[in-house]
Amino acid sequence: MWLWTLGYFILMAKITLVLTVVLLLAAYLVLVERKLLGRFQARIGPNRAGIFGILQPIADGIKLLVKEDVVLDGAERGIFQLAPVIVASMALLTFAIIPFGKPIIIGGHEIPMVISDINVGLLYAFALTSLSVYGVALGGWASNSKYALLGGIRGAAQMISYELALGLSIVPVVMMAGSFSLVEIVNAQAKWPFIIVQPLAFIIFFISALAESKRIPFDMPEAEAELGAGYHIEYSGMRFGLFFLGEYVQMQVLGALIAVFFLGGWRGPFLPGPIWLLIKIIGFSIIMVWIRATLPRFRYDQLMTLGWKILIPAALINIVITGVFIVAF
Template sequence: MGWLAGIILLLIKLGVVLVVLLTAAAYLVYVERKLLSRLQIRLGPNRAGPFGLLQPLADALKLLTKEDLVPEGADRFIFLYAPGVVAASALLIFAVIPFGRGWMFMGHEIPMVVSDLNVGLLYVFAFSSLGVYGVALGGWASNSKYSLMGGIRGVAQMISYELSLGLSLVPVVMLARSFSLVDIVAAQAHYPFIVLQPVAFILFFISAGAEIKRIPFDIPEAENELVAGFHTEYSGMRFGLFFLGEYVTMVVLGSLVAVFFLGGWRGPLLPPLVWFSIKVLAVVLVLIWIRGTLPRLRYDQLMHLGWKVLIPLGLINIVVTGGVLLWWGS
């Protein structure tokens, strides 16, 4: 019966995570709009419900009831499925993220992670790379020059930054001596890796920001050049999926930062889940702050930063970390 209980447990965990994640994504939109407007001395959404709290609901309703347009000449199949790829890949990453201390229930320890893979980090990379397909295919299938250019830019940007993203985490793995995210959190029992690896943290933060195509790296959807980039031609809930994907990725990014550098769910006094939430929220708020402050990079500046600054820096960081570990370890 263990396997049955395991499956039920898994389903419950999946359900809880999904609901929490989707709600978080939806309200993240609200939080972002509200915060952005305050950064710009505006009021932000305040009409739907008290303080505009029902705005995400209204948005969802609107998106659901909007006409689902497919442009003439679009590759229909790919066009329809590309947003799904984006949203799904973002959601799936969360499977390996530990969000709390193991919990004893009826003699079993229930790990507070959907699935503790021993190659969790590689899994994360794998799915974040899959997200590129959604962008590329959506942009290509739309049969629109804006979308196509957005898609191409997206692919180029995400592939470029995946390198520095990977390089920035190598020291973390070297320190934790494991690919499992649970182990990585465990390795930060005494102090978070941000203390040991500030450079890796910065590299990761920047690269991840580029990976999720947020300002100042939102070149694939640069409004004033490409209307809306790869999702120009999307409407209704399909557009909503792209949107959802983006905000889920934000949460995922927050979680990853928390896991890799901020000690995951660990923290004094407060329960682990709360600590985890606080850390995730902190990262997300910083992302919003960045959006409210920085202008968009130019395409060549973006590439310049990725290839000429971040990757060399990542390599140096690995070498230094390796050297230190060798010297220290011996």
């Protein structure tokens, strides 16, 4: 019994640790993004709240929390209120399967540095990303606003399309690791990260991941220029904040998944595992910011062409090639 209790506390500690890091990182990613975007555009970026704007995320958080929570007259109340929760929670839940370090051994017991090592972890991750489509689509529909509805529909179409490429691009990785478990995949990269052997899969996964996160250049569902703010146009206060949070957690999720699948997860020389994972996540987030600062938005037909006509065939070809190589060697 005490063992179970201890295990429970260890699990709670891990969850708390991961949540704290992820949420803090999400908050500061916003600041980092704004600061970096400013620099990319030869501006300063936020610098009024605290030194270098260090308190900006807190100010933003307070602002979002105290703002009025508006539910429109014509909105589908329940669904409207549920949608941001879906988006945020789905993004957060993905972190349950991300291994963030070498297992520690205390008193002969091995404590895995992952909240939950599921043997079908990969499927779990994809299931969650798929579910977050509901948040976007339902939020857009329940707002009873044409802009939000258009944004929601675009979001659903885009995310479903790129999910295919995302999933197919990772098949070679699974083939090489021989497991769906993220822990096993990381372990399989002990010698070299998969990016070296699977550069094409990496590129497809990265592009699809960007599209999944609905960030520039794939921000069709939000598309300020045409739709105002897309699916979350009618949201205010902390409900909008949840969508916002979801987006930045999603950034980290994708950074973490890329690290796990292609960069050897927490593995790296000199520094401890969690630090390496963090460095990789933040590195990818910064690259996303850089992309945002550089590229314009795709047109809708270009978006679909890229997904269906280029990425999916390329991923399929990659699977075949990888299969041939595995059989051959």
